[in-house]
């Protein structure tokens with residue numbers, strides 16, 4: 001299937017929709033997931049368009065995974081998490097709901113179950129505060 005230039009993340013990348021950004025470089029962006037499955041749930045995207053991993057240019061993988069590692073470390077530190085899940089879905093049958101390649105970074109805490117995927121919207125002020133904590137950890 002073709003890439004849709006008007007998917008939500010393409011619009012965020014163009015600055016047409018807001019996001020709580022924690023990181024950006026020439027090739028990648030990271031921002032808070034608005035329906036977090038755990039405190040600090042963050043998404044990392046390549047700026048280059050692709051629906052998902054299956055149609056992506058492998059040239060994006062090095063920068064994408066490098067940003068995933070940076071943000072995963074920072075999120076773990078920022079929330080004093082016990083672990084971090086890194087996940088990525090390809091097409092609807094696999095759970096994908098937004099069709100621009102992205103990687104989920106989900107801090108995990110011993111004994112705390114994950115909330116449902118695309119469940120409840122988090123309050124903007126909490127997302128903003130969590131983004132600030134990750135930005136601070138990225139600088140530390």
Ligand code: AMP
Pocket residue numbers: 008019032033034035036043088089095096097098099117118119
């Ligand atoms: P996936 O199901 O892997 O395609 O993940 C899409 C993710 O994007 C879900 O976890 C949603 O909660 C999240 N999401 C949807 N809309 C937005 C948005 N405007 N800003 C940030 N995250 C979003």
